Amino acid sequence: MRLERGRRSSNVEDRRGASGGRMSRRGGGMKVGGIGGIVILLLGLFFGVDLSGLMGGGTQSGGSGSLWNQAPSASSGQVAGDDAQKQFVSVVLGDTEDVWNKLFQQAGQRYQRPKLVLFSDGVTSACGFTSSAAGPFYCPGDNQVYIDLTFFRELQRMGAGGDFAQAYVLAHEVGHHVQNLLGVSMEVQRMQRRLPKAQANDLSVRTELQADCYAGVWAHHAHKDRQLLEPGDLEEGMNAAARIGDDALMKRAGAAIRPEKFTHGTSAQRQQWLYVGLESGDPTKCNTLSDL
Numbered sequence: 001m002r003l004e005r006g007r008r009s010s011n012v013e014d015r016r017g018a019s020g021g022r023m024s025r026r027g028g029g030m031k032v033g034g035i036g037g038i039v040i041l042l043l044g045l046f047f048g049v050d051l052s053g054l055m056g057g058g059t060q061s062g063g064s065g066s067l068w069n070q071a072p073s074a075s076s077g078q079v080a081g082d083d084a085q086k087q088f089v090s091v092v093l094g095d096t097e098d099v100w101n102k103l104f105q106q107a108g109q110r111y112q113r114p115k116l117v118l119f120s121d122g123v124t125s126a127c128g129f130t131s132s133a134a135g136p137f138y139c140p141g142d143n144q145v146y147i148d149l150t151f152f153r154e155l156q157r158m159g160a161g162g163d164f165a166q167a168y169v170l171a172h173e174v175g176h177h178v179q180n181l182l183g184v185s186m187e188v189q190r191m192q193r194r195l196p197k198a199q200a201n202d203l204s205v206r207t208e209l210q211a212d213c214y215a216g217v218w219a220h221h222a223h224k225d226r227q228l229l230e231p232g233d234l235e236e237g238m239n240a241a242a243r244i245g246d247d248a249l250m251k252r253a254g255a256a257i258r259p260e261k262f263t264h265g266t267s268a269q270r271q272q273w274l275y276v277g278l279e280s281g282d283p284t285k286c287n288t289l290s291d292l
């Protein structure tokens, strides 16, 4: 990603080191793995769109006027450490603010920016206490996204490395905030109370897939408006979506694949919806709940 083109958000609250809770990070952690990023080629064929410009693992093609004919980013993977990571999430958050501000404005609505809380080990939010082992999350009760930045190392271990993979995770959580603002979260919860468990679970999965799609919508505009993406980024995102799909996680854990236990959707579904958002940039296309 070309993050030097982005604006840093001022809505980041650093609670690392604060006594949010000292619970073991071991145990209950996600076990993941699964299919690789080759699926993107199939997706490209399926959607009939040429995405080759967004692939290629960082090689710079020479053609002048190429969308990718820019100086390589100095920010990807070269600086380590927490401050660099904090800067990274601040820029990604800032960019989601700019994109969703624009899209809400176009729809005649007002976007309220969420706060991003950095924590270590565990944190108490309006949603109660959450251990880092649960991964990043959004709490609708206080409109805040929470992340322990060590999760990015976890992602790397899952085989889902790369800055765009990290940005996708963050943008997915912001996607839940968008759902909250649009009233989707409340409506889904209302419906879930009336439904049998299996259907209620299916609704959760659809909500998660919509957040993936919204992450893609963000990336579409981040690229269109500020050229934030660079070669290899789309691949990283699609790869991450595959690695964190429920079937991939179950397979990696050596468990049987049980669709009734899915929480976020299969690798293929996650890739598909991330792609829908990326390709269209249109939140109304993220209609994962429309046929209910």
Ligand SMILES: [Zn+2]
Residues within 6 Å of the ligand: 172, 173, 176, 208, 211
């Ligand atoms: Zn989610």
